[in-house]
Amino acid sequence: MTRAYYVTVFLSAFLREPSLSPPWLLVNADSGATLARLVRAAVDSHSRRQGLLGRTSLDDEALIIAPCSAVHTFFMRIPLDVIFTDRGGHVMRCSPHVRPWRLAGTLTAFAAIELPAGTIERSRTTRGHRIELRRA
Numbered sequence: 001m002t003r004a005y006y007v008t009v010f011l012s013a014f015l016r017e018p019s020l021s022p023p024w025l026l027v028n029a030d031s032g033a034t035l036a037r038l039v040r041a042a043v044d045s046h047s048r049r050q051g052l053l054g055r056t057s058l059d060d061e062a063l064i065i066a067p068c069s070a071v072h073t074f075f076m077r078i079p080l081d082v083i084f085t086d087r088g089g090h091v092m093r094c095s096p097h098v099r100p101w102r103l104a105g106t107l108t109a110f111a112a113i114e115l116p117a118g119t120i121e122r123s124r125t126t127r128g129h130r131i132e133l134r135r136a
Contacts, residue, residue, distance in 0.1 A: 011041065011066060011089075011111070011133070026062045026113070029089075029130040033123035035115060036062035039133065051114070052076065058116040068112040070105025073098055079117040084109035089131045096120040 026036040038061040042048045052063055056077050065071065071082055082095040087110045095104035097117045105112075113131065125131075 011064065023136045025134045025136050026064075027132055027134050028123050028125050029132045031124055031129065033125070035083075035113075035119055035123055035125070035131070036060055037136065038062070039064065041066070052080070058114075061116070063114045064111055065114065066111040069107055069109040070103060071098075071112050071114065072103050073100045076100040081115040081117055081120040083113040083115065083120065083125060083131065085111045085113065085131055087111075091125060091127050091129045091131060093127060094120045094125060 023037065024039045025034055026039050027034055040061070040063050042051060042063055042065045048065055048068070051065065051071075052058070053075055054077075058078065058080070069084070073080060077100065079097050079099045082098055082104050083091055084093040084095070084104075084106045085091055086108070092109050093106040098104045119125075
């Protein structure tokens with residue numbers, strides 16, 4: 001399947017123009033909190049397999065994996081916060097501080113957003129909030 005097949009409401013502009021300047025911000029539209037200032041997408045098999053493997057830190061970054069209803073942290077070196085959303089960017093589940101060698105997911109999610117541990121708590125993101133991408 002092509003990358004265009006997976007385009008969602010909240011990811012559509014980002015996937016059309018992922019490398020344009022200025023960079024994209026990931027924002028909780030309900031609270032106004034910025035979740036990440038550097039956003040990458042993993043929407044093909046290679047980038048989804050690679051994910052964040054090998055990373056020793058995440059600094060104000062996010063990886064959006066789509067389609068994705070579950071993630072694992074096998075072989076990871078750092079804990080992550082993971083937000084699962086539907087196609088419109090509405091939060092279906094928040095999984096804070098997912099430590100290495102764990103699983104997290106929700107069967108009906110469309111995308112998983114991997115963030116530095118502590119981001120969910122800092123931004124007060126909860127189920128039902130809407131996540132959106134904005135140009136910086």
